[in-house]
Amino acid sequence: MEQMGLLIVLSGPAGVGKGTVCTALRARMPEIVYSVSATTRQPRQGEVEGVNYFFKTREQFQDMIARDALLEHAEYVGNYYGTPRDFVDRTLAGGKDVILEIEVQGALKVKKNFPEAIFVFLLPPSLDELKQRITGRGTETQDIIDTRMNVAVEEMNLLSHYDYAVINDEIDAACDRIRSIIIAEHCRRERFMPYVTGMKTTIEKA
Amino acid sequence: MEQMGLLIVLSGPAGVGKGTVCTALRARMPEIVYSVSATTRQPRQGEVEGVNYFFKTREQFQDMIARDALLEHAEYVGNYYGTPRDFVDRTLAGGKDVILEIEVQGALKVKKNFPEAIFVFLLPPSLDELKQRITGRGTETQDIIDTRMNVAVEEMNLLSHYDYAVINDEIDAACDRIRSIIIAEHCRRERFMPYVTGMKTTIEKA
Structure with missing residues (x-):
């Protein structure tokens, strides 16, 4: 059954690992096109x-x-x-299918212009873990770290605009969850109604 | 993060292979409980x-x-x-999670009493394939086969009451789709709102 592709918007706060997850996903799902x-x-x-x-x-x-x-x-x-x-x-x-990796504010703009996309929010396993990732190379001042953490927490409150959340605790697990979301979205009932209507027509004509 | 389990209702017309798929799924997802x-x-x-x-x-x-x-x-x-x-x-x-394997009329009754369950409809790859499976051992009369095919097509029209459709073209692929649906449903944003609210509270108290 030929289906239209899906636009998957992968977003989340800075430091959560969007880029790393996308690179890993690319290797696992080479059939997906990146925006x-x-x-x-x-x-x-x-x-x-x-x-x-x-x-x-x-x-x-x-x-x-x-x-x-x-x-x-x-x-x-x-x-x-x-x-x-x-x-x-x-x-x-x-x-x-197309994956668009984008920061949170950009994702909300995409939602206005392309509401039928699937919005996936990448979450850190914990605030401590996010702080460690933001602190990263140890070159940031405490003020910058605090500001980034506050922005991240504000952005996480925008989760309500998304369809799915994926905790980026472990790269393989996070990729498997995103892959599952894409496969499941392809299995949505609405996409199969023409298939079933076609079958009904076939048997009625027989 | 501790989550409530999900009830997955797996249904579809007679002959589509519900039992075979369930047995295969049991082996692949031993953590799931069967009703x-x-x-x-x-x-x-x-x-x-x-x-x-x-x-x-x-x-x-x-x-x-x-x-x-x-x-x-x-x-x-x-x-x-x-x-x-x-x-x-x-x-x-x-x-x-609990899986309930049940025929189509039973699934619709479950939907009335447990609307928050996830309803998955197993579809045959084609009407010809379903006919072959129904004909099966070759002991059925043409009348019985025709009646069963008509019932199956009527039941497929009830797909509109379901959340997902899975084509049972190949047992491994069908199992992977059902597994993906279960994982994706666990990633629904609503389930993560308390997690995010908890993080916000943590940082505000800090």
Whole structure:
């Protein structure tokens, strides 16, 4: 049975390990396509157009904003970054799932523009664990750590806007949970109604 | 994080392979508890009370019906069969998931009495495949096969009352889908709201 692909939005507070989980998931589910962002920043050595980013001029990017061609966008240190809707739409129409890894505020913008996506929130195993991950290299001041922890806790309160939560206690377990969520979403009853209606028509004609 | 267990109701038309899938799932997910039915029929050689069935007298069973102690029940060739609510409730409260394998009409009764259960419908890969499975040993008349096929197609139209559909094309794939549904349901955001609220309280007190 041919199905449309699903957009899975993977989000969570800074330090929770979104990138690590995504890399591990890529290896385990090579059939999934990762959303490619558009940006106005200069390509770095080795970066490939359409693979790492869609590189745009400032004018092109502003035109995309005006045409509502982005699922979300933000400006960061003088450059635009955003998620082109077209790439996602075309991939889903081809029957492939797309994963979009994004911070919490961006995910909420995607939800407004693409409410049918599956929103997954990555949670730390505990606040202590998150603090350790944020403290990381030990180069941050106590003030910065406190601010980041407060932001993380505020963001965790936005869990209510998400469909699923996955605790990132262990990378294999977290990947297995995300994979399960994707498979389960493909098994939702609504997706099978045409299949069953088709069977009914077949037997009535027989 | 300690969670309540989930009741998973696995159903589908006769011939679709519910029993085979359940047996395979048991081997793959030994942590899941299978619902034990109550019955008024006599125990057979080797059957153990509380393992194969809860054996009841007709009076005891009728008393359970009157007390609303069954999630569903039916009479079949002069004997009562039913699903005791108490066994399910106690197992879920202990944090274990319960699987209930049941035909379609029984599942709809369970839905009335236990709407928070997860309802999974097992579908045949095709009508031809279902016909082959129903024809089976080749001892059935054409009339009986036609009737069963019509019942199966009518039952498949009741898919709209279920949460998920799983095509039983290959036993390993079907088991993996059901396992994924169970894991995904444990990741539903609602189940994590207390966890997040707890974190917020911790940091505010700090």
